[in-house]
Amino acid sequence: MMDWTDRHCRYFHRLLSKETLLYTEMVTAPALVRGGALHLLDFAPEEHPVALQLGGSDPSELAQATKFGADAGYDEINLNVGCPSDRVQSGTFGAVLMKTPELVADCVKAMQDASDVEVTVKCRLGVDDQDAHAVLPHFLETVSATGITRFTIHARKAWLKGLSPKENRDIPPLDYPLVHKMKADFAHLHISINGGINSLEEAMPHLEQGLDGVMIGRAAYHDPAQVLLHADSRVYGKDDQSSAEAAVHDMLPYIEAHLQSGGKLHQVTRHMLGLFTGKPGARAWRRVLSQGASRPGAGPELLLEALSHISQSHPDQAAE
Numbered sequence: 040m041m042d043w044t045d046r047h048c049r050y051f052h053r054l055l056s057k058e059t060l061l062y063t064e065m066v067t068a069p070a071l072v073r074g075g076a077l078h079l080l081d082f083a084p085e086e087h088p089v090a091l092q093l094g095g096s097d098p099s100e101l102a103q104a105t106k107f108g109a110d111a112g113y114d115e116i117n118l119n120v121g122c123p124s125d126r127v128q129s130g131t132f133g134a135v136l137m138k139t140p141e142l143v144a145d146c147v148k149a150m151q152d153a154s155d156v157e158v159t160v161k162c163r164l165g166v167d168d169q170d171a172h173a174v175l176p177h178f179l180e181t182v183s184a185t186g187i188t189r190f191t192i193h194a195r196k197a198w199l200k201g202l203s204p205k206e207n208r209d210i211p212p213l214d215y216p217l218v219h220k221m222k223a224d225f226a227h228l229h230i231s232i233n234g235g236i237n238s239l240e241e242a243m244p245h246l247e248q249g250l251d252g253v254m255i256g257r258a259a260y261h262d263p264a265q266v267l268l269h270a271d272s273r274v275y276g277k278d279d280q281s282s283a284e285a286a287v288h289d290m291l292p293y294i295e296a297h298l299q300s301g302g303k304l305h306q307v308t309r310h311m312l313g314l315f316t317g318k319p320g321a322r323a324w325r326r327v328l329s330q331g332a333s334r335p336g337a338g339p340e341l342l343l344e345a346l347s348h349i350s351q352s353h354p355d356q357a358a359e
């Protein structure tokens with residue numbers, strides 16, 4: 040998610056769950072290929088498994104960008120066919136590509152030929168007045184003819200005119216049954232559902248009913264403990280790795296290194312504000328971090344001060 044799932048966010052989320060697949064912000068192929076902005080691909084080895092999401096619609100440019108991503112070590116390269124923003128539309132990529140599945144297939148083919156890393160697609164149900172029940176199966180059929188097998192479907196259309204990107208994440212109605220129907224009709228494809236799923240509890244029924252994955256966006260960002268801390272056991276049948284408190288302590292060396300390389304504390308802690316959402320002391324945690332992290336000289340001790348409010352409210356958990 041743009042401006043949210045940067046490398047600091049992903050490093051932090053990885054401390055809460057070892058198994059879940061994390062995605063980068065969308066990086067545009069032109070930024071990498073024409074702009075030479077290869078620093079956008081930097082990530083820490085601890086983030087694996089991590090998918091790079093690319094935006095673009097020029098097959099040769101996407102192929103070059105895919106090669107850069109593969110060389111950087113990403114586990115998956117995902118093509119964005121869901122973003123409705125004006126800026127993206129003017130570059131003819133994102134959700135507007137739902138209108139041209141043949142072009143998406145050309146892009147995917149070029150991306151596949153560029154490296155051995157798996158290429159996947161994130162798409163919408165359709166755009167504007169398209170009939171999603173006709174458009175989506177045609178899209179999946181056309182694009183999967185390239186040989187790719189993994190799709191994440193944001194279960195609402197994008198309305199390209201008249202709605203802001205934010206409104207396009209809430210206003211077009213969700214249609215989960217259509218995504219489940221696609222899994223029934225294309226059983227050989229790995230299909231993940233996305234959109235409006237707010238917790239592990241809400242995610243589990245989608246998996247139990249046959250979908251292959253659930254992508255959680257905003258809820259994972261705003262309430263990461265609730266979504267990620269028990270995902271390893273509930274979804275993957277593995278041991279859970281951590282607790283929210285332990286993750287704070289585990290962030291300290293990372294933050295220290297970030298500060299020493301000239302970074303600012305708030306660049307990391309802004310992603311951690313929601314860690315104790317719904318827990319006693321959460322407001323104080325958020326207040327201490329949001330007020331203190333931008334002050335000159337602010338360092339890791341601010342996290343311990345913020346955490347003390349949680350510990351005071353939660354004497355049992357503090358000992359975990």
Ligand SMILES: Cc1cc2nc3c(=O)[nH]c(=O)nc-3n(C[C@H](O)[C@H](O)[C@H](O)COP(=O)(O)O)c2cc1C
Pocket residue numbers: 040041042043063064065092119121122161193208233234235236254255256257258
């Ligand atoms: C701030 C923000 C930035 C986003 N950036 C991207 C992006 O770069 N690529 C993408 O595919 N989706 C992006 N999205 C959309 C989410 O991935 C997701 O499809 C959408 O929020 C619906 O899922 P959710 O209800 O679980 O959040 C973004 C969403 C938000 C809130």
